[in-house]
Amino acid sequence: MSVPAAFPGGPEVSAVRAMALIVRRELRLSFRRPEQMLQPLVFFLIVTTLFPLGLSLQLSLLRDMAPGVLWVAALLSSLLSLDSLFKGDADDGTLDQLALSGQSLTAIVIAKTAAHWLVSGAALVLVSPLVGIALGIPVAIFPTMLGSLALGTLSLSWLGAIGAGLTVGLKRGNVLVSLIVLPLAMPLLIFGAGATDRAASGISSAGALYLLGSLCVFTCTLAPFATAAALRITLE
Amino acid sequence: MNFWAMGGYARFVWPCFGLAGVVLVWNVWSARRYHAAARVRVERALLMKDD
């Protein structure tokens, strides 16, 4: 099965069209390998199960811990799925071609990361109500939970892209990516879990959600430049 | 004796200063070791070249 070309044409293609083509390609490639999309999701479900099993808590206590557990599990499974962001393209040389194509590397990074979030982070958000029920999160909280997870996984994708860009092609890149991305992601965890936590306690979570939103905007705007710079360093 | 007792907080205060001393000493020792190892590497390379 032939891999679809990155996009036809070179620098004369407009940046927006190139990004759209890349997103379409990424989605097409991902859907060809559904196992690759499902694995992080299954990991997410398994990890959230580990906490209640390991801690053998009563449901009421579990409910208190639930936002945190949910978020840690989302964080870890995002890390897992980061591997597929650049690795496949790096291995078969497509990444080098994209870098040489004359299109802005930042635009390419934005397109790839957005597509990556659609198949990993967004999928996670869709699955989270199941996990929420399993952990005893009240259904009334779900909108806050989904909102915070959506913003959080989006930010994680942008942040993780920096780590993925820095470690592309390294032998033990997996472990290093975690070491690099997790400290950067900690503020996200604090605010993301905090938002759901507040909603669960009945306090307004608006503040935490706004903060999460601004963190998301911050990472969305700055991270792609850092990722492109990272790729330029590692792809030389 | 009063001095060493640190108003009752001796078991918090003295470990702090002790640890600070350890960290300072470690920094110097580690840096010198690093430099020495680098020198050895250069000398070895020189020896091999001269052979």
Next chain:
Amino acid sequence: MWTWFYRLASPPYVYRSAAALTPWFMAVAAIAIVCGLIGGLGVAPPDYQQGDAFRIIYVHVPSAYMSLFCYTTMAVAGAIGLIWRIKMAHALAAATAPIGASFTALALVTGSLWGKPMWGTYWAWDPRLTSELILLFLYAGVMSLRPAFEDPARGDRAAALLAIVGLVNVPIIHYSVQWWNSLHQGATIAKIGKPSMPGSMLWPLLTMLLGFMCFYGAVVCIRLRGEVLNRERQSAWVREAIKS
């Protein structure tokens, strides 16, 4: 003026200058630290609230300050190395990293030991403590990333980029006590004109700070020489310098 800048980028100059500077830095550091210790442990009166436990400030604040200073130095040096492609800047970043990490660990542990008598707990997940812990992890990340590359120059550049990305944490640590309701006390020295500490308590602190800063200068010079040797192994000047 620019000749000074160009000289800084020259490895043999850095190697020789570092050797010359080390004893001076070390001497000032030793004197300052001894004076600071005498002042802090002996001269300064006990705090009316915390008693003698407050004396931990004389190692905790300097090490916390140095943890931030070293990270900033590492990030700025990395940026200079990336932008102007100066190898010696990357050498400085690499030399600073372990020193900064050790200061961060020291700040965390001394803070923890101070927290027990002051707040009743060895640890709290409050913004300043948490972000200082994150700083330690950031150091670990940068120090792990650099050697992971086969090409050391590429490793330098990747580590520099990571250090710059993590720089956002430094203002978070610094302003965390202003932005959030923190367990940790606010700024003591930085309030210009009216520090909230009496003079007899303040001068040993400033002296210790100076001592730690000069100590960093001495140690980074020693490490820097090792870094220069490692990076310039193949050069002719290195062979001459080692032979002599």
